[in-house]
Amino acid sequence: MAANKEAIAIVLDVGPGMNQAPPGCTTPIEESITAIQMILQRKLFSESKDEVALILLGTPNTANELADDDGNYANITLAKPIGPVDWQLLQYVQNDIHPSSFSADFISAVVVAMDHIVKGTSGKKGFASKRIILFSNLCGEFGDDHLDNIVGSLKGQDIEFDVIGPEMDDDDDDDGDNPRPGTSGQNQKPKSTQQRAGEALVKFIQETVEGCSYSFREALAALSNYLSRQVRSTAWRCNMEIGSELKIPINLFTRIKEAKAKSFKNVYARDPNAALERNRAHHLNDAEETEIEREDTVDGHRYGSTLVPFSADDKEAMKYRSEKCFKVFGFTKSENVRTHYKMGDATWVCVAEKSDEAAAVALSAFINALYETNCVAIVRRVYNNNGAVRIGALVPQIEAENECLIYNELPFAEDVRNYSFGSLPVSETNSANQRQAPTDDQLSLMDELIDNMDLSKVETDDDCQVLDPEVTFNPYLQRLFQCLQHRALNPDDPLPDLSEVVRRSLEPPVCVATQCESTVEKMKEKYSLQRVEKKKKETAENIFGKKDEDEEPACKKMKSEDDLNGGLEDIVKAKVEEVGTVNPVEDFKALLAWKDKDMFEEACAMMKARVLQLVSDSFGTQLYPKAMNCIQTFRLEAIKAAEPRTFNNFLRELKDILREKGRSDFWDDLLKVKVTLISKLESEDSSVGQEEAQRFLSEEDEKKEEKMEEEEEDEEDLFAAME
Numbered sequence: 001m002a003a004n005k006e007a008i009a010i011v012l013d014v015g016p017g018m019n020q021a022p023p024g025c026t027t028p029i030e031e032s033i034t035a036i037q038m039i040l041q042r043k044l045f046s047e048s049k050d051e052v053a054l055i056l057l058g059t060p061n062t063a064n065e066l067a068d069d070d071g072n073y074a075n076i077t078l079a080k081p082i083g084p085v086d087w088q089l090l091q092y093v094q095n096d097i098h099p100s101s102f103s104a105d106f107i108s109a110v111v112v113a114m115d116h117i118v119k120g121t122s123g124k125k126g127f128a129s130k131r132i133i134l135f136s137n138l139c140g141e142f143g144d145d146h147l148d149n150i151v152g153s154l155k156g157q158d159i160e161f162d163v164i165g166p167e168m169d170d171d172d173d174d175d176g177d178n179p180r181p182g183t184s185g186q187n188q189k190p191k192s193t194q195q196r197a198g199e200a201l202v203k204f205i206q207e208t209v210e211g212c213s214y215s216f217r218e219a220l221a222a223l224s225n226y227l228s229r230q231v232r233s234t235a236w237r238c239n240m241e242i243g244s245e246l247k248i249p250i251n252l253f254t255r256i257k258e259a260k261a262k263s264f265k266n267v268y269a270r271d272p273n274a275a276l277e278r279n280r281a282h283h284l285n286d287a288e289e290t291e292i293e294r295e296d297t298v299d300g301h302r303y304g305s306t307l308v309p310f311s312a313d314d315k316e317a318m319k320y321r322s323e324k325c326f327k328v329f330g331f332t333k334s335e336n337v338r339t340h341y342k343m344g345d346a347t348w349v350c351v352a353e354k355s356d357e358a359a360a361v362a363l364s365a366f367i368n369a370l371y372e373t374n375c376v377a378i379v380r381r382v383y384n385n386n387g388a389v390r391i392g393a394l395v396p397q398i399e400a401e402n403e404c405l406i407y408n409e410l411p412f413a414e415d416v417r418n419y420s421f422g423s424l425p426v427s428e429t430n431s432a433n434q435r436q437a438p439t440d441d442q443l444s445l446m447d448e449l450i451d452n453m454d455l456s457k458v459e460t461d462d463d464c465q466v467l468d469p470e471v472t473f474n475p476y477l478q479r480l481f482q483c484l485q486h487r488a489l490n491p492d493d494p495l496p497d498l499s500e501v502v503r504r505s506l507e508p509p510v511c512v513a514t515q516c517e518s519t520v521e522k523m524k525e526k527y528s529l530q531r532v533e534k535k536k537k538e539t540a541e542n543i544f545g546k547k548d549e550d551e552e553p554a555c556k557k558m559k560s561e562d563d564l565n566g567g568l569e570d571i572v573k574a575k576v577e578e579v580g581t582v583n584p585v586e587d588f589k590a591l592l593a594w595k596d597k598d599m600f601e602e603a604c605a606m607m608k609a610r611v612l613q614l615v616s617d618s619f620g621t622q623l624y625p626k627a628m629n630c631i632q633t634f635r636l637e638a639i640k641a642a643e644p645r646t647f648n649n650f651l652r653e654l655k656d657i658l659r660e661k662g663r664s665d666f667w668d669d670l671l672k673v674k675v676t677l678i679s680k681l682e683s684e685d686s687s688v689g690q691e692e693a694q695r696f697l698s699e700e701d702e703k704k705e706e707k708m709e710e711e712e713e714d715e716e717d718l719f720a721a722m723e
Helices: 028-045 087-095 106-121 147-156 193-208 216-226 312-318 357-373 431-436 440-452 475-489 500-506 510-526 540-544 568-574 584-592 597-617 624-640 644-660 664-672 690-722
Strands: 005-013 051-057 076-084 127-135 159-165 213-215 236-242 246-257 300-303 306-309 325-333 343-352 375-382 389-398 403-410
Touching (some): 005 028, 005 106, 028 051, 028 127, 028 159, 028 216, 028 500, 076 106, 087 475, 106 127, 106 147, 106 159, 147 193, 159 193, 193 213, 357 375, 375 403, 440 510, 584 597, 584 624, 624 664, 644 664
Parallel strands (some): 127 159, 236 325
Antiparallel strands (some): 051 076, 300 306, 325 375, 343 403, 375 389
């Protein structure tokens, strides 16, 4: 079994010093509980195999294996023995941890945690590391007896020791009451003598035992140390083919990958022994919603008004066959591969096959050739046989200790979307808007602001990178975990507010904000902002003043357009659930206002049905204008939504349906107003060319002319027979 699990003992101080904070600020115990919840959430929702124990320090009672009648290890409780994270542990941390008025020795709690980890992992396999995390502001008393033995045991058992508590003072700080630059010192109380002694003891332990110290405000960054130990990524092996003769065995490793939430198709049950089953049923679209077996269904594609079955055998026969490969088919200058061209959710590192000296020499020559010519290689990559074809760029990277190729996926032509945006209303030729052009001072200030926001130039005390990717997390995932936990434990309550720890991670770094402060103040002076009031419409009432109520009753006054906004009209629009026959165009637009793809498809289906109903139910040509307006609106909205295929398929189907129903006269009206297919000229997403769209109309004109010629020939034959 691969050793990839971690044993963690969380020691939480619930003593009196942890429940004190200035008014309006969260207490250290609240900060600690939030951080512990985030650690447990990541373990639970990532299905981690790590095992966690929870030990409370400063409880009224004593419950641990080392306690005796002499009062040793008193007021320390083993709340949760070591084991995988479950809902019971999350629920306990959320609801059952309360501050107490008892104080206890945090060194004794560390000894209890160390003893429990050693005993709890004894005989178990797969543990790669052990860790103790102490949450305390170090305000309580402690004893340093046998400290050397304790540190020696931690080192001998290879147990890491981390502390999350007050901001540790640097050794070269003369005044420990001043907060460190880059952190928030607001509402920070001066440290007591006891706290300083506790900090000195913690530093002594960490000098010998591997570990880190974090403040409560840095708890989110500390999560990087408490993620699951990831199994070393498996290499993707293939031959890099350059031409028809040269093949270099290479390995591709994942360098960085986008963090995504795990799929929730398989969810957790409160009972860990409960069997999870996934049921899927197929029903007909009829009044009874008749259930049918999956074996009795077959996929189909619409061709005009006909559904053509497309079986699994057909798919297999028409499937594109590809072979696993990594082929170089071209080179280009590095400046041609722009940053916004890079696609995919990961970046890979390409190195030579391990222990293959010839491959290493060949790949090194290839890397250096690309570097010296300032070029990148364009490659064709297929992950496995019959897999999807990808193209990517290989960028050379040469460092002091190693050299490799960085692989990023590139888009195909169909993946590129070119959007054109209007320029700002400032031009040298137009003198009317020259007053809106920025001055040289304004441009200079903007350049200065950009330079001050450059994270690579921000100076910090500990020489750490600001927003380092290794310790910066996606707040979306942490918020998702928070909501999932709350919904599972409190199904009837509304979702909670954003966690304070996550909210702070969304704020700009203090050091960056401080560096930009002076520039921002200058910009406030140079960039004057004025509120633009909306011009009122000139009406007789505005010009001559309001009339007296005896001249005109209020009920007879005409409401202005502004009065109607947000009134009954909006209420009616908000309740639109289908495209009706009274105002189908307004109903259709109201449904599209939701800007949801599923709603767009549903609204289009309703509009199609409504057009056919209007044409079929029309007495003569009475409802033709309304149906014509629906089609024109449908066409316009399809162009706006970049869904031309939906309208084009409908227009082709409509032609056949109208002929079957004997409503060719309505089709003739459509041709008169030149309603045709949406071409690429109108929408880049269309597969119809301009010539095809014109031919769609011309074919109908030619058919009409042929029909008229046939009728004329029949008339001539009739007259000839009469003679």
